[in-house]
Amino acid sequence: MDYRQIPPIFVAAAPGLDFLNSVATPVDEEVDWISDGAGLLAWLEQAGIVSRSAIAAVRARSTAAELDTVAARARELREWFRAYVQKRKGRSLVAKDLRELEPLNQLLERDEQYGQIVADVADGVVSFELRANRRWKSAESLLLPIAELLARLVCEEDFAHVKACEGPRCTLMFADHTRGHARRWCSMAICGNRAKVAAHRARLKEQKNG
Numbered sequence: 001m002d003y004r005q006i007p008p009i010f011v012a013a014a015p016g017l018d019f020l021n022s023v024a025t026p027v028d029e030e031v032d033w034i035s036d037g038a039g040l041l042a043w044l045e046q047a048g049i050v051s052r053s054a055i056a057a058v059r060a061r062s063t064a065a066e067l068d069t070v071a072a073r074a075r076e077l078r079e080w081f082r083a084y085v086q087k088r089k090g091r092s093l094v095a096k097d098l099r100e101l102e103p104l105n106q107l108l109e110r111d112e113q114y115g116q117i118v119a120d121v122a123d124g125v126v127s128f129e130l131r132a133n134r135r136w137k138s139a140e141s142l143l144l145p146i147a148e149l150l151a152r153l154v155c156e157e158d159f160a161h162v163k164a165c166e167g168p169r170c171t172l173m174f175a176d177h178t179r180g181h182a183r184r185w186c187s188m189a190i191c192g193n194r195a196k197v198a199a200h201r202a203r204l205k206e207q208k209n210g
């Protein structure tokens, strides 16, 4: 199914997992929101990870083929990281889990971030703010904010509460930040309702048979 027909899903409560959820089956067919370069740019903007002006700059400087190549690399990174998370979700990370993150560290090494002091005016009062910026040398630079999201997930999220949705055909993952950690579904709209309908049908069938 064409990703342009349906908005991307941001239900993970953790941006690194939202990135894994950039391919999903929200209804019947699989949708991959980063299946090409244009999709990757749109997803990064909708996720609020790359500013509109940076997206425009990268787009102006890159060919469609270059952007498609980066999207393919982003999908590779996504599936590599999915395997990493799936293997470890449900338990806190331990020291040896760092070893397999070497490819991610190599990517992070290439980042060109820099800080900049900017003035912010609110109600006539000026305050200075240290803002993080990044040099966007080529289309490939788009992988760096993604690498940062994945690194943050590993460093800041307790993997004990990283879960896969219980929907039988659902592939969505999320960080369960609820009190009591009882979250079971990606979202009520996608899978929660589906489960309710299935339970209701089962009850009706039982009543009929009984």
Ligand SMILES: [Zn+2]
Residues within 6 Å of the ligand: 165, 166, 167, 170, 171, 172, 185, 186, 187, 190, 191
């Ligand atoms: Zn689900």
